Amino acid sequence: MNKTVRKLRPSDYWRIGEHESWFQDMAAKGFHLKKMGLYFTHFVKGEPKKMRYRIDVSLKKKITPEQIEMYSDSGWDYVTDYQFFKVYSSPVELDAPELHTDPAEQSFTLKALDKKLAFNASILVAAIILMIGMLSASWFLDRTPTYILVEGMAIQQTILTIFIGYLTYTSLQAAISIRALRKSLINGKPIDHHAPWKKHHRLNSVIVFLFTTVVGLGAILPFIQLVKGETKTLPEANLDLPIVRLADIEQNPTLTRGESAYMRDGVDWANRYTYNWSPLAPVQYESDENGVVPGEMWKDKSGEYSPSIHTMVYQLSVPTLADNLIADLIKRYRYRYSDDNFIETKHVDLDLLIVHEEDEFKEVFASKGKAVIYVRYYGYADINLVIENIVEKIDFISE
Secondary structure, eight states: OOEEEEHHHHHHHHTHHHHHHHHHHHHHEEEEEEHHHHSSSEEOOOOOOOOOEEEOSSSSSSHHHHHHHHHTTOOOEEEEEEEEEEEEEEEEEGGGSSSSSSSSHHHGHHHHHHHHHHHHHHHHHHHHHHHHHEEEHHHHHOOHHHHHHTTTHHHHHHHHHHHHHHHHHHHHHHHHHHHHHHHHHHOOOOTTTTOOOHHHHHHHHHHHHHHHHHHHHHHHHHHHHHHHHHEEEEOOOSSSSSOOOOOHHHOOOOEEOOOOOOOEEEETTTEEEEEEEEETTTEEEEEEEEEEETTOOOOOSSOOOEEEEEEEEEOOOOOOOOHHHHHHHHHHHOOEEEEEEEEOOOOOSSEEEEEEEEEEEEEEEETTEEEEEEEEEESOHHHHHHHHHHHHHHHHHOO
C-alpha cells in the first residue's frame, strides 16, 4: 500500500507556474500529487518519475467525465482540483501537447476568475474597513486603550481583525496577480511552468505558523477567561484577598451589611467579588461592598448612614503599564470631574498615588511594582484610612 505524505504547499493558490514547478520537482523525488488542501498537499510516495503538470482554470466545481476523457486522449490525466484550478499530469517521455498553445487564447479562461476575485476582494475590503472601525471604537472611543488591553476585552476581536486583514491582503493580491497574468497572456507571454517556488515556500511556512499560532491563541483565550473567571458573594468575614474591606475603613463595630438590592444566580451583587484573568493582568479582582450603621444618619438627613466601597485590583504582567492603566482608570471613572480634581501625592510605600476627594466621596488610585489598586469609597471615614489599607493590600501582589 502506497504511503500518503502531507506537505505544506509553497505558495498562494493563484501562483500557477510555481505550483506546476513544485509538483514536477516533488514527482522527481518520488512524491506524486494526490490531493490539494487549504494549506497542505497530499502526495503518494512511490518511484521517482519525470512528470509534467499543468493547471487549468475553471469556475465550475466539478469536471465532467467527458472532459476528463478529452484531456486523457491528449495525454493529460486529471489529478485533482483546488479553488478554481484543475490539475493534470503527463509523463515527460509522452511529450503530450500543451493544454494551451496560444497564450492570448488561454487568457480568456481567466476572464471569469478575474471578475470573481475582484468582487471577493471588494467584499473583504468593505468588511475589514467595518471591522477596523468597530475595533477602533472599542479601543479608543473612551480613550482608554491600556485599560481595554489589560482587561482583555478586545484581544480576541483584535486577533480576528488581524486575521481578516490578512485574508483581505491575500484576496487583493490574488485579484491583482490574476489580472496581471491575464494581461501577460494577452501580450503573448506564456506561463512559466518552471517558476522558482522555494522562496515562497519559506515565506509561506513562516506565515502559516504565525497565523496558526495567533488564531489558535485567539480562539482559546475566551475559554480560558470563562474557566478562570468567577463571581461570588463577599462574606462578611475577612478573606485573604488584596481587596479593601468596608469594615477596615469604617472601623465601627455597629456596622452591618445592607439589605441586598440585587440578587442573581445566588450572588449578592451589592456585596460581591469577581475574579478575572487576562494575558496582561493574570490576577484581577473587582469588589463591591455596602453597609449600614444603625441609628446613625447622613449629615443631610437624607437617610440612615450607609457607606459603600468599590475596589479594582490588577497584578500586571508588564509593570510599565501601571501608570497608563491608572490614567485610563481616571478617564473611565471620573464622571463629571476634571483632571484638576485628581491630585498626585507622594507616598514612601507607593510608586504612584493619586487621590480625589469631594466631601463624603473619595477615590484613590495607587500602584507599586506590578500592582494597581483603585478604590472608590462613599462615606465619612478619613481618606488616609483608605490609603493605609491600600498600602497593606498592595504588598500581596506587587512582586
